[in-house]
Amino acid sequence: MSVVATVLVALVALVHVYIVVLEMVLWTTPRGRAAFGLEEQFAHDTRALAANQGLYNGFLAAGLVYGLVRDDTEIQALFLVFVLVAGLFGAATASRRILFVQALPAALALAALALA
Numbered sequence: 058m059s060v061v062a063t064v065l066v067a068l069v070a071l072v073h074v075y076i077v078v079l080e081m082v083l084w085t086t087p088r089g090r091a092a093f094g095l096e097e098q099f100a101h102d103t104r105a106l107a108a109n110q111g112l113y114n115g116f117l118a119a120g121l122v123y124g125l126v127r128d129d130t131e132i133q134a135l136f137l138v139f140v141l142v143a144g145l146f147g148a149a150t151a152s153r154r155i156l157f158v159q160a161l162p163a164a165l166a167l168a169a170l171a172l173a
Contacts, residue, residue, distance in 0.1 A: 059173040065166035066121055066133050069140060072162060073118035080111030117143070130170050137167045 083089035084107040085100045093100075100107075117140050124132035144160025 059169060062130075062166065062169035062173040063125065065162065065169050066125055066137065069137065069162050069166050070118045070121035070125070072158065073114045073121070073140070076114040076159075077111045077118065080107045080114065082111075084108070084111075130173070134167060134170055137163045137170070141167065 079089050079092050083092075084095075084104050085097070089095075090097065090100050095103075117136055120136035120139070121133060124130070124136060140163040141160055144155050144158075144163060148154075148156035148160060
């Protein structure tokens with residue numbers, strides 16, 4: 058596998074680790090609220106839902122890291138497709154910003170894997 062593909066897959070995994078921290082730990086803090094544009098009361102009321110979202114993002118990160126450790130491009134591609142679909146759905150239903158934070162990096166990593 059190419060170095061570019063490895064780096065891109067690792068970056069997608071790191072983004073998802075950061076999302077886990079935002080959703081599971083920082084959701085009600087000023088940093089977490091700013092990242093998602095949330096009012097304090099709404100963040101407080103939805104913290105359990107955010108933690109659940111964070112857990113799923115953790116699974117995505119774990120799958121990507123597992124694929125990297127195993128040097129298994131099929132596992133990497135599978136989890137990148139999961140990230141891409143989640144990013145497209147999030148962009149369509151929640152915020153267009155998700156397209157650039159989640160979907161585009163996954164698509165670039167998938168393309169790099171295909172070219173490697």
